Amino acid sequence: MTLPRLVATDLDGTLVRSDGTVSDFTRDVLVELEHRGVPVVFVTGRPLRWAEEVFEYVGAHGLAVVSNGALVWDVARSAAHLERPIDPALGLKMCRLLRAAVPGTSYAVETLEGISLEPAFLERHPVPGAARRAPIEELFTRPALKLLARHEELEPQEFWDLAEETVLGRLVITWSSASSLLEISGPDVTKASTLALLCEDLGVEAADVIAFGDMPNDLPMLGWAGTAYAMADAHPTVTEAAHHVAPGHDDDGVARVLAGVFDL
Known part of the structure; x- marks a missing residue:
């Protein structure tokens, strides 16, 4: 061998x-x-x-x-x-489409500098004190390493399936959490x-x-x-x-x- x-x-x-x-x-x-x-x-x-x-x-x-x-x-x-990274224009377009298809979706973005979150995004891990809270349109203004989407009512598999149907492969969607948290990356x-x-x-x-x-x-x-x-x-x-x-x-x-x- x-x-x-x-x-x-x-x-x-x-x-x-x-x-x-x-x-x-x-x-x-x-x-x-x-x-x-x-x-x-x-x-x-x-x-x-x-x-x-x-x-x-x-x-x-x-x-x-x-x-x-x-x-x-x-x-x-x-x-x-x-x-x-994810291009902001493409990322924001997908955010709008997913939120329209799945109301109640909230977002956060990860960059080299750290995480920024929407006010409704309930993070399960400690959030750095300097983390910014604002609507996704104000947070996603430059390329991001990861876009996070969370839903507080749907099960992880259900949320993933709905997101896949909406995004249609334009971004890569996966998950690794016990909660309904989708991890979204750039194309391919x-x-x-x-x-x-x-x-x-x-x-x-x-x-x-x-x-x-x-x-x-x-x-x-x-x-x-x-x-x-x-x-x-x-x-x-x-x-x-x-x-x-x-x-x-x-x-x-x-x-x-x-x-x-x-x-x-």
Whole structure:
């Protein structure tokens, strides 16, 4: 068996435990892979402000795919390596269409500087004190890495289906939350498409990538990678799409699989 040349892993629900930590065992496995010349790329829906919390584990190569593929961040230089944002004109057009089709939709936008939210957008995580609150037309005036759409009454799958029917592929819509929060990216921007660009730069083929994920926003990446693992507690669509199932994220599933694959 040819060993993978690159590891691509989601964070929440995959590499990171429920309490937000990365175990010593997982850290040791990632460090050993780095020593062996196998880069571990974090591929996350987290915005940069949250992804930074685990950058100490990313390894000396120092690259992470953030915001579902909208940003490749050079950890070592603390600078953007690649940005794939949403054009404001297109984004605002989609906001108007979605709100007309699904009344009660509220919005927020993520940029390198942080999050800005509509007054009705009820964020489940702590919001930075400097975060701006205003109508989306006042917030979305320049390219954004991610557009967030929230609904307080619909179920996640129902909200996603209605949004897909409205947007018709003009933007990429996915979700990874237990609440009805849609994560919207620019045209053709997914974890997979950005990871493919990064791997092309590194000279790594899709067949040589082993990937791990647990939620619908991981589906493109798992479909692209040569070897795909769903976590034991993954969303059913992810389990169905993956080649294999890893132990759960609270059981160090990613590290346990990697230790076996690389005979650590």
